[in-house]
Each structure stands twice: as structure tokens, then as C-alpha cells.
Amino acid sequence: MAPTLARPAPAWLAASTEPALSPELLPIALVDFARLRTLIEDRCGIQLPDSKRTMVEARLRKRLLQLGLSSFDDYWRLLFDPARQASELVPLTDALTTNKTDFLREPAHFALLERTVLPALYADGIGRRTPLRVWSAAASTGEEPYTLAMVLAQWGRAQRSFDFTILGTDISTRVLAQARAATYDELAIAPLEDSWRRAYLLRARSSTAPAPFRIAPELRARVQFGQLNLMDADYGLPHPFHIIFCRNVLIYFNRETQTEVARKLTKNLAPSGYLFVGHSESLQNSGDTLTALAPSAYRVNRRSPECAI
Numbered sequence: 271m272a273p274t275l276a277r278p279a280p281a282w283l284a285a286s287t288e289p290a291l292s293p294e295l296l297p298i299a300l301v302d303f304a305r306l307r308t309l310i311e312d313r314c315g316i317q318l319p320d321s322k323r324t325m326v327e328a329r330l331r332k333r334l335l336q337l338g339l340s341s342f343d344d345y346w347r348l349l350f351d352p353a354r355q356a357s358e359l360v361p362l363t364d365a366l367t368t369n370k371t372d373f374l375r376e377p378a379h380f381a382l383l384e385r386t387v388l389p390a391l392y393a394d395g396i397g398r399r400t401p402l403r404v405w406s407a408a409a410s411t412g413e414e415p416y417t418l419a420m421v422l423a424q425w426g427r428a429q430r431s432f433d434f435t436i437l438g439t440d441i442s443t444r445v446l447a448q449a450r451a452a453t454y455d456e457l458a459i460a461p462l463e464d465s466w467r468r469a470y471l472l473r474a475r476s477s478t479a480p481a482p483f484r485i486a487p488e489l490r491a492r493v494q495f496g497q498l499n500l501m502d503a504d505y506g507l508p509h510p511f512h513i514i515f516c517r518n519v520l521i522y523f524n525r526e527t528q529t530e531v532a533r534k535l536t537k538n539l540a541p542s543g544y545l546f547v548g549h550s551e552s553l554q555n556s557g558d559t560l561t562a563l564a565p566s567a568y569r570v571n572r573r574s575p576e577c578a579i
């Protein structure tokens with residue numbers, strides 16, 4: 271029989287707020303990691319190289335605690351049970367997706383909108399005769415679609431009339447709930463200058479509010495949220511968009527999936543539409559369909575058969 275350890279736990283362990291691990295919890299066996307990798311890549315496109323195994327273990331450990339499970343084996347039994355898999359996929363995706371985002375992230379894109387994109391669309395009657403429609407296709411906790419709403423509202427102030435709507439989608443229901451709540455702390459709103467804070471944020475009256483700031487109702491009314499998986503064969507959206515932001519998500523996909531997602535996004539662009547991807551992302555082989563305007567910003571070629579009619 272293995273000897274038991276009589277010594278007291280070291281201070282750093284006793285002080286830790288992390289729950290003690292049961293011995294079965296670490297590590298995830300390579301064969302199970304491979305099964306999980308296949309499921310996640312098929313389901314949401316995200317690649318899980320071996321280098322992410324420790325990160326995955328840490329995130330899944332929290333999920334196991336929520337479920338009251340004491341071993342990864344119990345979790346695999348649940349996850350790979352055809353009757354239970356569908357309901358577990360949402361929290362699993364929530365646990366494994368990386369949701370980093372900021373207000374005014376990659377600001378060159380918003381400058382390009384103000385200087386080039388919005389004037390060109392407006393000259394074509396978009397925003398005047400018909401509302402400008404914008405889609406933030408990996409919206410995370412809402413900072414990107416609300417930044418878009420602020421930029422558009424600001425630009426619209428100088429026009430005689432300007433109407434726009436924004437759709438924010440994400441695969442993760444957890445981040446979408448945060449985006450709908452539209453509440454942010456001081457750190458999150460740091461990139462916003464004072465005049466924008468005054469114009470577009472409300473300060474909570476009570477110190478017990480979940481966060482000190484909330485997006486103003488006029489902006490919230492312009493932004494709708496819904497769950498959408500970019501891996502779906504057909505996005506089922508009711509109309510084409512004039513501007514699509516799909517930033518900092520393609521980087522998690524393999525080359526083939528990136529190309530396929532870019533093709534589906536382009537199908538949802540209006541004939542004079544614009545597509546923005548993250549600064550570290552670029553679209554390969556899109557020359558027939560899209561023209562690069564600036565790094566990671568593209569305009570659809572008017573006569574391309576790929577764009578929505």
C-alpha cells in the first residue's frame with residue numbers, strides 16, 4: 271500500500287483559492303485530448319494544438335467542478351454520450367473559447383470607416399435611403415459592436431440623416447449574455463475618450479450595480495445580439511450587410527476553414543460591402559472577390575458572383 275503523507279500541506283497550497291485536485295484530474299491523456307481536439311475543431315473550427323493542453327485542463331477543471339464530477343473520465347463519458355453531447359457542447363465551447371476584446375481595438379479600422387467607408391456608402395444612399403447594416407461576426411462581450419455603434423453615431427451627427435443597425439453574433443452564449451447586459455468596468459472603458467464616455471455611457475447610480483458603466487439606451491437600441499457559429503454551412507441571416515467585422519477569430523482556424531468562412535462572409539455582403547478581419551489575419555486567394563483597401567480591410571468587387579444580390 272502506498273504510504274500516506276503525514277506532513278502538513280505547504281503554506282502556498284493551504285493559501286491557494288484553487289480547489290484541491292483529485293489525483294484522477296491531471297493530466298488529460300493524449301488519446302482523450304486528441305478526441306476532444308477533433309470535436310472542437312469540427313464543432314467550432316478552433317484548433318487545439320498540444321501546446322494548449324495545460325490551458326484546456328485548467329479550463330475544463332472548472333467545468334468539472336460545476337458538474338460535480340471528480341475525474342476527466344467521468345467528463346468524457348458525458349461529453350461523448352450521443353444523448354448528452356448536444357447540451358454539453360455550449361458550456362464546453364464557452365469554457366474553451368478565448369474572448370479577449372477591447373473598445374476601439376485596432377483603431378486604424380475605425381479611422382478607415384470614418385474617412386473612406388462611411389462617406390462612400392453614404393454617397394450611394396446607404397444610411398440615407400436605406401439603413402446601413404453592420405455585422406460584428408465574433409462580437410465577444412460586446413466591445414466591438416458597441417465601438418461600431420459609437421463610431422457610426424458620431425459620424426452620423428454631422429449628416430442630415432443617418433440610420434444604422436448592428437448585429438453582434440458569437441458562438442459563446444456566455445459572452446453574448448455579457449454583451450446584452452452592456453455593462454463595463456473602468457478598465458474596460460479606458461480606451462474611450464471623455465467626450466465619448468459622456469455621450470455614450472451611463473454611470474450606475476448604485477455602488478452595488480454589477481459594473482459602474484452601461485452603454486446608453488440609444489446605442490443599445492441599435493445593436494442586436496444572436497448566437498451564430500461561423501462553422502455553420504448556412505448562416506441563415508435575413509439580409510446582406512454593408513460592413514462585416516470578423517476580427518481575431520480566423521486566427522484560431524486552419525487555412526482551409528479560414529478560406530471557407532471568408533467565402534460565407536462574402537456571400538453575406540451587399541454588392542458594395544466591406545469586410546474587416548483582424549490585423550494579424552489576412553485572406554488568401556480572395557483576389558477575384560475582394561480588393562484589399564488597407565491591411566486586413568477589403569471591399570467586395572461589385573461584379574463578383576460571390577456577394578449577396
Ligand SMILES: C[S@@+](CC[C@H](N)C(=O)[O-])C[C@H]1O[C@@H](n2cnc3c(N)ncnc32)[C@H](O)[C@@H]1O
Pocket residue numbers: 313314315316367368369370371372375407408409410411414439440441442445498499500501516517518519548
Ligand atoms: C478573441 S475574440 C475577438 C473579439 C472581437 N472580434 C475583437 O477582435 O476584439 C474571438 C471570439 O470568437 C468567438 N468564436 C470562436 N469560434 C467561433 C465560431 N466558430 N463562430 C463564432 N464565433 C466564434 C469566441 O467565442 C470569441 O468571443
